[in-house]
Amino acid sequence: MSFAARAGRYGMPNITPSLWFDGDLEAAAAFYTSVFPNSSIEGFVRATEAWPNDAGAVVYGTFVLDGQRFLGINGGPQFPFTEAVSFEVLCADQDEVDYYWSALVDGGEESQCGWLKDRFGLSWQIVPKRLYELTEDPDTARSDAAVTAMMGMRKIVIADLEAAADGV
Incomplete structure (x- = not known):
């Protein structure tokens, strides 16, 4: 099936920016949702024993800034933000x-x-x-x-x- 046919069949996909944080996703989401109107935290997924993170630590979550949804990941220090984005x-x-x-x-x-x-x-x-x-x-x-x-x-x-x- 061609791309055009798939696009017509399924509609435009949602594009959600995914941001890699160094353990401070929960604080970042709280900060950003306090700055922008019409914003909210949708929720966080916390580590259980199966995750490599400490049990109870936020692994990932989603938040909305004035209608735009974001995914945040507590990935660690390997990939810091740069001005490239x-x-x-x-x-x-x-x-x-x-x-x-x-x-x-x-x-x-x-x-x-x-x-x-x-x-x-x-x-x-x-x-x-x-x-x-x-x-x-x-x-x-x-x-x-x-x-x-x-x-x-x-x-x-x-x-x-x-x-x-x-x-x-």
Whole structure:
């Protein structure tokens, strides 16, 4: 059966990001669900005697962040997070940028251009919609000015982007 036939027969599969934690899945899920609205922890599977983990330790579990389901695994230190995978939080305005930036960087570290690592080492991009509007402006002088301004920022500041674009 062809892929198209299977897709039509079964519909689009659910795609669930799976995140590998170093023993702190339960704390991470609690943290993330406290930051994002409409979020919840679905549940955790705890080790029994059959697992190589300590009995009662969280092995894996699922949580939902504003409608997006995630699987978390307490896999150990072998595969730490890197910037090769990040999650973008597209924000409507500066208030949202400020909220998500402050919440997620707490205990983590700032990077540049709206990127940060949270306390668990996961990378996030906190991006205002206005950034895309300015960097995609058909007037290349305006878009270049916005890009240049963004390159000098850690947290994105919309007013500074707009001032740069308007200053050309």
